[in-house]
Amino acid sequence: MKTYWSERARRITPYTAGEQPRDADMIKLNTNENPYPPSPLAIAAIEDFHMDKLRLYPNASSEVLRRAAAYVHGLSPEQVFCGNGSDEVLAIAFQAFFDDALSFCDISYSFYPVWAEMYGISYETVPLREDFTVPAEAFYGKKNIVLANPNAPTSLAQSRDEIEEIVRRASGVVIVDEAYVAFGAQTALPLIKKYDNLLVVRTFSKSHGLAGLRVGYAMGHPDLIAAMNCIKDSFNSYPVDALAQRAAAAALMDTSYAENIAKLIIHAREYTEGALKALGFQVLPAMANFVFAKPPAGISAQEMMQKLKKRHIYVRWFSGARVREYLRISIGTMRQMEQMAAVVREILETV
Numbered sequence: 001m002k003t004y005w006s007e008r009a010r011r012i013t014p015y016t017a018g019e020q021p022r023d024a025d026m027i028k029l030n031t032n033e034n035p036y037p038p039s040p041l042a043i044a045a046i047e048d049f050h051m052d053k054l055r056l057y058p059n060a061s062s063e064v065l066r067r068a069a070a071y072v073h074g075l076s077p078e079q080v081f082c083g084n085g086s087d088e089v090l091a092i093a094f095q096a097f098f099d100d101a102l103s104f105c106d107i108s109y110s111f112y113p114v115w116a117e118m119y120g121i122s123y124e125t126v127p128l129r130e131d132f133t134v135p136a137e138a139f140y141g142k143k144n145i146v147l148a149n150p151n152a153p154t155s156l157a158q159s160r161d162e163i164e165e166i167v168r169r170a171s172g173v174v175i176v177d178e179a180y181v182a183f184g185a186q187t188a189l190p191l192i193k194k195y196d197n198l199l200v201v202r203t204f205s206k207s208h209g210l211a212g213l214r215v216g217y218a219m220g221h222p223d224l225i226a227a228m229n230c231i232k233d234s235f236n237s238y239p240v241d242a243l244a245q246r247a248a249a250a251a252l253m254d255t256s257y258a259e260n261i262a263k264l265i266i267h268a269r270e271y272t273e274g275a276l277k278a279l280g281f282q283v284l285p286a287m288a289n290f291v292f293a294k295p296p297a298g299i300s301a302q303e304m305m306q307k308l309k310k311r312h313i314y315v316r317w318f319s320g321a322r323v324r325e326y327l328r329i330s331i332g333t334m335r336q337m338e339q340m341a342a343v344v345r346e347i348l349e350t351v
């Protein structure tokens with residue numbers, strides 16, 4: 001068919017999102033969601049919302065949310081941009097800053113090449129080292145760059161000094177995608193005061209237990225934010241709905257809640273790394289809310305993923321050349337991770 005498809009729709013290979021199964025008693029460790037509910041303040045903000053207000057369009061620039069982000073991060077609201085999930089924020093940033101000469105790691109968030117293709121941005125990929133670390137020097141002097149820090153799906157983080165050197169030497173814009181920064185990595189945020197070519201992107205999906213709300217934001221020089229508004233207002237003037245603006249602002253202000261659930265996840269991650277290593281897995285040093293782990297000899301990562309799925313435990317496996325020997329396992333509650341480790345042990349006993 002494809003009779004009426006545009007050239008663009010024919011050409012593009014879309015991003016494959018992780019499975020969202022409808023399995024009542026599953027342990028869902030496949031899309032890096034937070035196992036904890038959002039802050040009670042965010043829930044109250046939704047419950048207290050006057051629903052009659054839904055007949056009105058929301059504030060086009062997510063003003064309350066931008067003010068909350070500015071307050072929490074010590075910035076001005078002109079340095080903040082909000083969108084419908086960080087996916088949309090990133091897609092808008094790609095259009096706002098990149099015409100050509102974009103560089104990103106060969107193993108990273110697999111949406112980057114999709115946006116580059118979609119918007120006709122020429123790009124090159126920089127190979128990760130054998131141990132999956134980012135060769136920072138390979139980015140020196142490049143024009144436009146997007147880096148996920150910590151990186152996905154490896155969970156490895158770069159230091160702020162390393163990021164600074166890349167930003168300092170770049171002739172275009174550097175986007176640092178900090179979707180997973182809340183789980184122990186260093187943020188590049190302090191650098192935006194020093195560099196007008198740095199954009200830091202965050203999401204509520206991982207750190208704030210609000211993947212279902214679809215909110216993300218970017219921080220950078222007001223001139224970068226102005227370019228993003230220019231693209232937004234040429235695409236969708238009201239990307240963040242009224243409920244989402246209120247709830248995300250409340251969640252952001254509840255910093256102690258977010259810090260507490262991040263601590264629980266870090267604790268469960270440390271347990272998971274130890275448990276998997278004890279079972280013979282190779283586990284990369286994790287800094288995000290997931291681990292990247294290679295099963296011991298005797299069972300492939302794909303087989304392990306399939307066997308876990310039969311037992312209602314969902315983890316993510318990628319078929320790419322360098323990553324197919326690994327599983328990306330999101331960190332849930334301690335109980336979920338203990339159950340996962342127990343089932344992995346049983347599976348290994350049968351191979």
Ligand SMILES: Cc1ncc(COP(=O)(O)O)c(C=O)c1O
Binds near residue numbers: 031032216
């Ligand atoms: C590195 C990275 N960036 C951005 C996102 C998008 O997050 P969201 O659109 O839910 O804010 C993800 C989601 O998995 C991610 O892994």
